[in-house]
Amino acid sequence: DVKVTQSSRYLVKRTGEKVFLECVQDMDHENMFWYRQDPGLGLRLIYFSYDVKMKEKGDIPEGYSVSREKKERFSLILESASTNQTSMYLCASSLFLGGAGQPQHFGDGTRLSIL
Amino acid sequence: GENVEQHPSTLSVQEGDSAVIKCTYSDSASNYFPWYKQELGKRPQLIIDIRSNVGEKKDQRIAVTLNKTAKHFSLHITETQPEDSAVYFCAATTPDTGRRALTFGSGTRLQVQP
Secondary structure, three states, X not given: OOOEEEOOOEEEEOOOOOEEEEEEEOOOOOEEEEEEEEOOOEEEEEEEEEEOOEEEEOOOOXXXXXXXXXOOEEEEEEOOOOHXXXXXXXXXXXXXXXXXXXXXXXXXXXXXXXX | OOOEEEEOOEEEEEOOOXXXXXXXXXXXXXXXXXXXXXXXXXXXXXXXXXXXXXXXXXXXXXXXXXXXXXXXXXXXXXXXXXXXXXXXXEXXXXXXXXXXXXXXOOXXXXXXXX
């Protein structure tokens, strides 16, 4: 069974801090994703990565960056946290099989509060 | 890019009744349509998916239908039970390998009244 592990379930930080959210998957998946979940807005893609050191912007990348130094680990970075980044953050991973879409497997999420 | 709209945003049914959630998508090239269930405080979990070469797929009390011409797909839950209460998300993706990501609908909160 695929396991996607996010380092923290709850996190409280202050405005202006640099925040790191970590995600690890154990199934050798090529693709990894970071989503933000807000009520009424569904899941919105922040960034994704399809290989080590490769990254692509999603729909809402502003104020975020990512790092993928190893295949199993994908980090989301809030360079200077702001209150409007208070949200639930979900990490996911999936296989890459050419042009065929594949299920994404999610972590438990990190509820981040910026004070 | 792809846009997915989901309706209704909330749905309340009596136990034993059927529930239907509908989604429309904008990109006619989309070819994979998964549905996720998210219980309160838990991760989204895949419950069923369908590919564009299939019109309908069933798994026990859950079924998904796809109408490529109209660009919409629906989740059908029969004989609903209280444990079906959750938020359900539809999603779509295209074969564009440059993206590889799902575009999600905004979610439907289903409440099954005992």
